[in-house]
Amino acid sequence: MSRFCVYLGSREGNSPAFRQAANALGTALAQRGHTLVYGGARLGLMGELANATLAAGGQVIGVMPDHLVEREQAHFGLTELIRVANMHERKATMAANADAFIAMPGGIGTFEELFEIWTWGYLGLHEKPMGLLNTDDFYGPLLTFLDNTVGHGFLAQPTRDMLQDAQTPKALLDALEAQL
Template identity: 85%
Template sequence: MSRICVYLGSREGNSPAFRQAAHTLGTALGQRGHTLVYGGARVGLMGELANAALNAGGSVIGVMPDHLVEREQAHFGLTELIRVPNMHERKATMAANADAFIALPGGIGTFEELFEIWTWGYLGLHDKPMGLLDTDGFYAPLLAFLDSTVSHGFLAQATRDMLLDAPTPSQLLDALEAELS
C-alpha cells in the first residue's frame, strides 16, 4: 500500500469535527494498510491522527526537527520517529517518504506545507496526488479563493485540478487511491 503524508494542526481547533476527522482518517489509513507520514507530534490533531492509525494496526512515520522535539511534544510511540536538523529537512523528508499528500485543518505551518508541495507538483518535481479534507467547511473559503484565482487568470484550471478535495476522509482516500492506481 501507499505512504500518505498528512499535514495538520498541532492544535485541536475549536470544533469537535476536526478531532473526529483526524481520528477517522487515521483509522482509515491503518485499516486500508497505508503508512501514515506526518510531523511527529503527540498533541493536537497530529496526535489524534497518529494514535488512531496505530490503534488500527497501521504504521506511522513521524518527522520532526530537533528544535521542535520538546516544543511539539514528539510522539515516541510511533513505528519510526525521524529526527532532522531543521524545517526544510522535515518537509523534504516527509515528501520523500510519501506517495500522496492530504491537508486537514491547521494553521500557518499546514498552509505552508500544502502550498509548497502543490508548487513542487506544479513545477514537475513530483507527480503525487494531493488533497484537502474539507472538514466542516474549513477549507471552503480557500477553495473558493483558488477557484477565483483561476477566473482571474492567475492559476490554470489544470493546476487547480491537481488539488483534490472532499468533505470526508473516506471520499478523499478513495479519490487519492484512484489517482495512485
C-alpha cells in the first residue's frame, strides 16, 4: 500500500517500552501491507523496527550514507539498502520514498529529521501525513512546548495540527492512514 518513513534512535533507550513499540510498529506496518523506509541501521530501535517488519513479512528500505555504513552498522538483510553520499541525500531519499512520516523516540538525529520534514510540509514541499509515536510519554514535553509555542504566537495552530500524535502504533497508523 504505502511507504512509511520512520525516524528513530540507533540506540534502544532505557525503557523496554521503546523496543516493544518498535516491534509493534514494524509488525503493524507489515500486516497492513506498508513498506518501511528508515535509516538502514541494524542496531538500537532502528534494528528492532526493521527486524520486526521483516519477520512479519514486510518490505524494508534502508537509506544510509557511505560514511555511516560501519559506524551505524548497516543492516544488510533488508529488502533494499540504498547507499548515498551524505546526510542531506539520505534525508531527501527517505522523503522521496515515503508517503507518510513517523517519529519514534530517538536523539538529536531523530529530532532534526522530524523538524526538517515538518518544515518541508509547512513550506508546501509535500502534503504527506506526519506523526509522533509518543511511547511512554517520550514526546509529552515536546508536545507541551509546541502548544506553548502556539500560545505565544510563534506557531500557527494549523501548522501544529499537521503533526499528529498517539501513544500506540495502531492509533497512530489509523490516524495517518486516514490522511493518505
